Amino acid sequence: MFLRAKRLTALALGPVLMLFGLLQAGTAAAAAKVNEINMSPGATEVGQRIFDLHMTIFWICVIIGVLVFGVMFYSIYYHRKSRGVTPATFHESTKVEIAWTVVPFFILIGMAVPATSTLLEIYDFEDAEMDVLITGYQWKWKYEYLNESGENVAFFSNLRTPQGEIYNTEDKGEHYLLEVDEPLVIPVDTKVRFLVTANDVIHAWWVPELAVKKDAIPGFINETWTHASEEGVYRGQCAELCGKDHGFMPIVVNVVSKEEYASWLSEKQAEAAEIKKLMAQTFSMDELMERGKAVYDRSCAACHGASGEGGLGNAIAGSPIATGDLAGHLEVGINGVPGTAMQAFGGQLNDVDMAAVITYQRNAFGNNMGDTVQPIDVFNHKKG
């Protein structure tokens, strides 16, 4: 009830807020503002320049609009037939017509100058201090830290909002649809270059407050960069329609101090070393099932249904693949089914997770194969 009343007030206040919002210059704030009506200058210098450019052109348009509509409404009021006016008969004026062709041309040149210099700055990819490879997948992001010494750090970033919130059985949290299981972490005051690509269809990596939007195109690598000057959590979303769950692949970037970043990175590297060790181990059915469920919910449930009932993808429950030959099951999981939405997960899941999720699919949802898959099986299958 309270929420509804609040919403109605907000609706009524909308137009008023619009005016206030236009007047505020806007300061960089990491928290999303309800009913925000303008672009955010964000946390970068480039973002501030884009914001200034946006406001300059906005105000030029407002001034032209006031003049043009002013003349129009003057005419609508004073030149109406009911006031008994006699219509004039003029229908051209070379001087005036030349003027309103030439003057806008010069206004445009005035706009093009700052636009060009901002664009040149955005296109300056030199002197990046670190690189992150961003890969778009249906429907999640993969982040890989390049040029690092020690273990390679790479992970997927999935939507964390529970299905219950989306389907209205639970209350929605503060960062509804804009929260992930594992955010991208980058250091503050550092020029970070992003290499953006995709694995399946075209996606676009957009974080408004970092002033970055770049298409992720399968088979090509795009460059872009950011230089955040304030620590904080910045949220964004995929901007290019990429299929069913396009609206459900958010981006969260934690900008942290350089020290915090260094310790985070070494922790991730230790984790990666740990996984490497796990690869050589043998797991019990219970261990595999537990790990497998987590992997399934994260990577498979979107298409195959939370209880394996199917959806965009085939049902897992009773599926001829999940209840058939193990090699065939591994093949589909690792290499996908070309020409369909079933992706090759071999590069997305490590061998431990792959072994766990295959085991899980064969022994959950009423499937009862009783066999386990070990990381070494996955490794061998990949080797062929």
Added chain:
Amino acid sequence: MGDHHHGPAKGLSRWLFTTNHKDIGTMYLWFSFAMFILGGSFAMVIRAELFQPGMQLVDPLFFNQMTTLHGLVMVFGAIMPSFVGLANWMIPMMIGAPDMALPRMNNWSFWILPPAFLLLASTLFMDGGAPAFGWTFYAPLSTTYAAPSVTIFIFCIHVLGISSIMGSINIIATVMNLRAPGMTYMKMPLFVWTWLITAFLLVAVMPVLAGAVTMMLMDIHFGTSFFSAAGGGDPVLFQHVFWFFGHPEVYIIILPAFGVVSQIIPAFSRKPLFGYDSMVYATASIAFLSFIVWAHHMYTVGMPIAGELFFMYATMLIAVPTGVKVFNWISTMWRGALTFETPMLFSLGFLVLFTIGGFTGLMLSIAPADFQYHDSYFVVAHFHYVMVAGAVFSMTAAVYYWLPKWCGKMYNETMGKTHFWISFIGFNLTFFPQHFVGLAGMPRRIPDYALQFADFNMMSSIGAFIYGSSQILFLYNVIATIVAGKPTSDEKVWDGAEGLEWTVPTPAPYHTFETPPKIDPGHAHS
């Protein structure tokens, strides 16, 4: 046929076999209105789902089918055919021709449309669902990752393309060959001029669209890799080809609208159109520029800086001829004697809202700023200001303006004005807040959104329901006029209207200008 004064045939065969430009125009207009209602009902589904955060009514895949079909049906089924219908009715009457130059082809170009859209709509019931990749159908989402119905979709696009090309050839042939003696090019009504230029645009770019979908077909069924990097192709190539069609396409939609407004504003200002010559030149310049700006839809695909700058400058230039047009319309009103009947109200609504859409278009042309606007709701707001308030408002104005001439009866003015005000308010309530959510970071084509966008989305949905339902009033008004409107037999229904169409009897007889009218050589354009 000895009898030149025969009337229409009886029954269904009149409509199936007709070669009469008025019959075909009427069919085009009714068909496009039916598509407007169909595409509109898809929009209602979209806005109902977006009324509140969370998924309530449809699943995300169906939502994508709705956004895709809404765009396709509105662009290819509602707006384009409605202006072709208007061209059929009005161009022969405006240039003093007895009919279109190629009447049998005219019949065919209409009659292949309904089956094409029936097929397109039928994809909703197919395995895997209707196309769900957006009306811009970017590869590889529309090739490797598409539902099987994409093949039907490709076939439909081919049929629509054939229809459009035939319609355009007909218009070009009619305007070039069938003008009454003395009707020189620079005396043609502006509506005829804008359509002539539009027809050339269509003939130039529809084959490009056909090429794009043919490449898709090859990629899907015949093992080619035009749009797949894995086989040596490039997904971005698709976007270049698509937008080389797509940008002229937006002018194909808006130029006839410019023409309509250029007829109506002088009529209700009781003053000749200001700057006729510059209007013609501005239209031609816009048409030329439309061919060299396509990549401004693709600023974020990773073009080299030189390309980025070229497309930015070229796009900004469009503001010049567009500005000329707006200034001319306002100067036409200046010191006129204005009245505000429904056609004029819709034309003024067009003028104000199209200009706002023009401003946001200018903002979008600025490449660095577009990195933030691109694919957000700001873009959705922008193109609905030019498509709906531009094309649809002017089309509505045209129907009210010429309806009395078509059927010899007056529509109900009060109901017409009510229709305008509800449309105007509903439209702005729908699309103005979308500028805000877009700037605040809401991407387009998402079925669900973060909580901070909730209030404006609710406003938008309420506005959409208002705008949508106001069209029922429009339908009622038109039918009531045809069935029981107040008869009028004035040749000139509107005292300020100029042009040959106002010299024929009201209602316009089945055949007009069987002998060409005499054009006073001293008389200026109409």
